[in-house]
Amino acid sequence: MPTVGDEARARLRSALAETTARLGAAGVPSPSADARELIARAADTERPLVLLDELPVGFAQRLEEGVARRERREPLQLILGRAPFRRLMLDLEPGVFIPRPETELALDLLREHAAGPFDTVLDLCAGSGALGAAVLDELPGARVLAVEIDPAAAALTARNLERAGPGRGRVLTADLGGPVPELDALGAVDAVLSNPPYIPPEAVPRDPEVFHHDPHRALFGGGADGLAVPRAVIGWARRLLRPGGVLVMEHADVQGPATRAAAAEIGGFDQLSTAADLTGRDRFLVARRAPGEQTDGSERLSR
Incomplete structure (x- = not known):
């Protein structure tokens, strides 16, 4: 029976x-x-x-x-209300960029290219706060400031940071393309991580999960080449990183030369390289702040 x-x-x-x-x-x-x-x-x-x-x-x-x-074709992560990222399970909501597995490599690149300690780490264009939350989870001594332009995403980031590292994360709602006095007053930081929007305007995503559910402001980077926001991220990294501090920024697999050129033009870095993801595609700019230069929060850059 x-x-x-x-x-x-x-x-x-x-x-x-x-x-x-x-x-x-x-x-x-x-x-x-x-x-x-x-x-x-x-x-x-x-x-x-x-x-x-x-x-x-x-x-x-x-x-x-x-x-x-x-x-x-609603993304599975939105149906479940959560998304895995490294060792974490992050809260997720409609209207917020869904973290991708390839972005997880940014933490490994940070450890590979930067010497600690990591006291203060910036997560620029934070989205759900995935990178910042992973820093809090895996670098117990670190504090994170996450910057996100969208208020709803910033609120979600705050929740994910607090769960990953209670009391060690803070969120700032701001547009990196303009003045941000709170960042100017921050002082030198040890690392900058970012997965900014970088898609050029003509490169419309084909997957309905992406086109219809990821916010377009989190996809398209601005300018003819999609790199307006990434250039702003590089500018802030030049401005805020301590000597020897490292920027790890994700980009499209065809944007390695352009992002290195942008970092060289902005200046202040002594090591520039492109790192591949686990499938062998060029996906990350790694830039080290020149040890000989003094970071000055009052320094003004044209971004």
Whole structure:
């Protein structure tokens, strides 16, 4: 005679097969993996699905709601309300840029190219606060100031920073393309991390998850080459990094030469390089502040 557990597992097998087929037909890139996540959400569990002996009331309705949203190509992270980033699980909300796995390498590049201690780290164009939260999680002595132009994203960043490092993170809502007196008054910092918007205006994203759900202000970097905001980030790094401090900034895989040229033009750096992501694509500018120069918060740069 079938047990309650047998019935639940039979329902799960059927749900997994049906959900995977529906998501595949909708063009979802990873239908099986997404199906498992949606089923776990509907079952309200963090346990492996094979260990479930029963399913909660409302499981089928909750699953149908999640699957229908994913069929419309709403990002899985928005449906779940969370996104993994390095060792963390970050809160996520609609209208905020979804952190990408490739951005996780920025922390490794920081450790590779910079000598600590890391007392103060800036996360510029913070989005959800992923980079700053990872710093607080992995560098216990560090304090983070995250700067984000969008108030809703800044509020989300504040929550993610506080969970990752209670009392050690602060968020500033500001436009890096103009004067920011609070940054001018900050003094020298040890590192700057940034995943700024950098897409040129004509390079419209093809994935509906990106085009329809990531805020365009977090995608398009401004100017004909998409590098207006990245140039502002480089300018602030030149202005605020202590001698020997390091900037690690993500960019598109074709923008390595242009971002190095921008950093050379802005000046103040003695080492400029482009680092590849785990797939071998050029994705990060790494720039070290020249040790011989004194950082001065009152210094004015044309950005």
